[in-house]
Amino acid sequence: MTQFLQATISGLSLAAIYALIAVGFVVIYKSTQVLSFAQPALVITGAYFVSYFAFSLGWNFWLGLGLAIFIAVALGLTVERTALRPMIGKPVFSVAILTIGLDIAIRTVINDLIGVDFRGVAAPWTGQWDWGDLLVLHSQVATVVITLILVAGVVMFFQYSRLGLAMRAAAFDQEVALAQGISVAVVFAVAWGMAGGLAAVAGMLIGTSFAGVSAGSAFVALKALPAIVVGGIDSLPGAIVGSLIVGLAEAYTATYQSGNFDFLGANFSQVTPWLVMFIVLLVRPYGLFGTKEVERV
């Protein structure tokens, strides 16, 4: 039982990280019809700058986080304005490949800055609680709490703010939204900025949950992709449910595979998200909550 609870806790904190990245991804997809493979680059940019300000320079952690978010937002906006604006109306796949190009270029620079060692992020939560046999890290709780706050914030923004309404309208139909006087350019910018900010926080959380920030942190971010697909790439609730499923599946596999299913190979939990994605897609081709595409000839 303790083992199960332990796995659930680590699964939830993993899911929280995936959810932050996934929400940014879905916001971009819904508002701009761009499938962004550049999220890992934004995540690792945020992670590096938190580490740089708070760890290397020794500044206040929250100040460092704020600056890192600022940089990631700026990067998101720059990427949108320079690389993706000219691609409006081009095939979705071309744009997706373009974001892979962006990802490679940005990640190479950041990886060079990170270097070969793991970098700490100097987060204020480093302790742990021992409840009997159960071990709960402060970082796990912080991850879940921060994600809950941010996701609630995003949902509130879409439900109650004027700009959020405008973005929902633009996601529904861009041309009609334009005709109503909504600036689609602003919508695009806000989507990318929001995704950049969320990615930066996710990057920081990856740094605190794992041994620190390294070039490999981007691979953690990549596993948010199956989470999105499981939920359906154009659904916000789907992104969260998908992240939960994928995060928990990964954690349970990590806990129970060794000893029981050794023939699956070491580190099988790293590919569980993709396997879950396969199974879900075979049953539901548009994910759990995705909109079914209706095509006319």
Added chain:
Amino acid sequence: MRGRPGLITSYKADIALFRTGTQRFWLIVLLAVAMWLPLWISNDWLFPATIAMFAAIGAIGLNLVTGYAGQVSLGHAFFLGVGAYVGTALATPEGPGTRGLIAMGLDMVVWLPVAGLVAAVLGAIVAPVALRLRGLYLAFVTLGLVFLGEHVFRSWRELTGGTGIGRRAAELSLFGFRFDEDGEVFGIFMSDTQKLYFLGFGLLVVMALVAKNLARSRIGRAFSAIRDRDIAAEIMGIDLTRYKVIAFAISSFYAGIAGALLFTVTGFLEPNSFNLELSIFYVAMVLIGGVATISGSIMGAFFVTMLPRLIESASEYLPYDPVTGPLNTGQLEAILFGLLIIGFLILEPLGLYGIWIRIRNYWKAWPFSY
């Protein structure tokens, strides 16, 4: 030498393999140059050129499924890996170096086609997924295939040697003739790389011609119809299941052949090589070369594979020194690679092929600019 016809008067002429005499003439010139080149250029150019020959076969395969049939695949690395490991396992003779790895010691005439066929069968198994999924979701599944494949390669020690250890690449012995050893061919002394170059060159010519023929046949037309509008294609009586399976199988066959030979140049296989990055390299070859063109795939493969060597040469003339500067050659190459993908997609979606067409049309109409 006849020029380009002003008017194509028959369908036969329109779909001809080579439409004009000029094309045929320059093709022969190009082939002659390619034949003569390895005896003349130095090894540090020959090496990437040889890899590019094999990579071009893989790129043609990806272009068939993604460019012609419109089925987005990010999973090419998986099929390359399958070909590479099947080929290696069948080709390597049992010996002290094999350390319990699967080793059959078969002749190249057997293992090369088998490597392609096994990959093709796996491709055909994946294809039905493409029936249920379209566009982006298909891209995700093929992406997942790379991660799962990589995991299998890492875990299956008897086949791959395992992470960090790997195994030696296939021995290239065709009826006793060794491609991977120095020796005399028709009285000319050739190094192993030169022999490999000719092997790659010969295979590429054959496989490119087959692909080009395929593209203008019934199957190729069905592919284009599916790409342009799959529902419309189905209404016209094209069997989607059949043609999507064919597309994936042929593409994977090409990938299998390419994968089996690709690593014989460096002589070593490591399970981590078959990752997402490798897939992206092939997607980039297709995009940079030109979507749905065979010559474009070859140009793209050469461009992407030779890029590191080109950068190395270019850096001698640049004020930036990768040895002392903050970014080394590999990083510079990665950044340039990313920017090239972005640049081509924004500025020239038709790729190198499109640039060539524009240059040709400019000179065709010269001195008039319209």
